[in-house]
């Protein structure tokens with residue numbers, strides 16, 4: 001019913017010489033036939049035109065429509081309520097815009113008219129970084145058949161607006177034939193990962209997670225990650241905390257057992273066998289005291305199973321980069337953009353960040369979760385996963401602690417590290433969407449995220 005607001009509007013459709021332009025001509029014909037006032041502006045029509053373009057041009061000529069070749073006029077003036085349809089370039093764009101096409105796109109961007117881009121905002125490269133390029137800033141993008149990588153990069157957000165995927169019934173064999181490094185993590189993808197619980201299960205079947213977190217004044221991070229871990233399905237959860245943090249932890253998360261550090265205010269050592277634990281999550285609120293730093297080094301030396309490493313544990317690693325080679329294979333790093341920059345460098349555009357994460361995941365045999373809108377998960381086998389849940393309301397203190405707890409809890413249950421990372425990120429975002437729906441993005445907190453995990457159909461809706 002969204003189209004209702006476009007009834008009785010007039011349209012200016014800008015068409016390039018290829019199939020994207022061909023789509024624009026087809027849209028012009030359909031809008032004209034449904035009684036709308038349509039102006040069509042052709043760009044570079046003299047250059048090599050695709051057959052789709054020619055076919056649709058011929059069909060449009062049979063329908064009364066205003067077709068103006070832009071080579072004859074300067075930039076057209078349009079009524080303020082005219083809807084602009086951008087069918088200049090689509091997935092065939094293979095270089096940045098220049099000359100008149102750049103001028104036209106800059107002109108359209110200066111107007112206040114509503115803009116609908118067809119398949120891709122013209123000027124946006126489908127699979128490469130478009131940072132610093134000129135591209136159409138659309139209010140809505142109608143893209144064919146599937147998401148393009150460009151729509152998943154934060155740096156492109158100002159160009160694509162709301163993305164609507166239109167199914168044009170492309171044959172599945174064609175889609176399967178398209179080689180891609182990336183997968184989209186949606187509910188369908190998740191359903192292929194989830195392990196259902198058997199009726200006669202007992203807590204021993206769901207593992208025992210160990211959360212190593214907290215320091216004096218930063219016990220909240222330890223509580224958030226422990227509570228999130230409890231609610232991610234782990235059978236047993238133990239929290240290793242500084243001595244002064246025990247009461248706080250026992251009162252806040254009574255279901256968790258505690259291991260008490262010999263130091264009162266920081267994490268400094270583990271004097272017990274780690275064998276009973278089926279996963280370890282370390283980092284939230286631990287600080288970077290010398291004794292904590294050497295503790296982390298010792299743990300990396302002694303412990304060979306995958307660990308979830310977050311927050312200050314990541315910052316300690318970025319200050320001791322040669323320790324990265326000590327990471328147990330399958331470990332899951334969960335850096336936010338700043339922690340990522342400290343670990344792997346900061347002067348990168350979004351695509352370079354993604355490619356670096358894939359390279360480092362491969363070289364170090366680890367999983368790197370690059371947190372952001374469409375959190376990206378890089379896995380050691382070179383595949384990358386874009387998450388589809390979550391929202392800006394989650395960009396708050398504590399949200400990362402919750403994610404660490406969730407992933408550690410899922411890992412404890414026997415999921416492979418790749419699966420635990422993907423499922424944990426999806427679950428975290430889905431809980432965030434529920435929290436936003438209940439409390440709004442501004443007021444929701446990390447505690448609300450944990451509460452929202454208690455949604456029966458969290459992973460199935």
Ligand SMILES: NC(=O)C1=CN([C@@H]2O[C@H](COP(=O)(O)OP(=O)(O)OC[C@H]3O[C@@H](n4cnc5c(N)ncnc54)[C@H](OP(=O)(O)O)[C@@H]3O)[C@@H](O)[C@H]2O)[C@H](O)CC1
Pocket residue numbers: 016017018019020021023048050088089090091092093094095096097098101118119120144145170
């Ligand atoms: N997704 C699908 O399966 C379908 C998509 N469709 C539509 O087809 C376009 C892609 O069409 P294509 O003809 O491949 O290319 P474009 O229309 O995007 O571009 C046209 C030509 O423009 C030239 N080009 C490329 N970059 C520039 C530039 N910076 N400046 C000027 N010209 C440029 C290029 O030709 P060259 O010879 O110059 O390289 C392009 O060929 C897709 O987006 C959809 O809209 C189908 O309709 C259905 C199936």
Ligand SMILES: [K+]
Pocket residue numbers: 020086087088089090117118119120121122
């Ligand atoms: K376009």
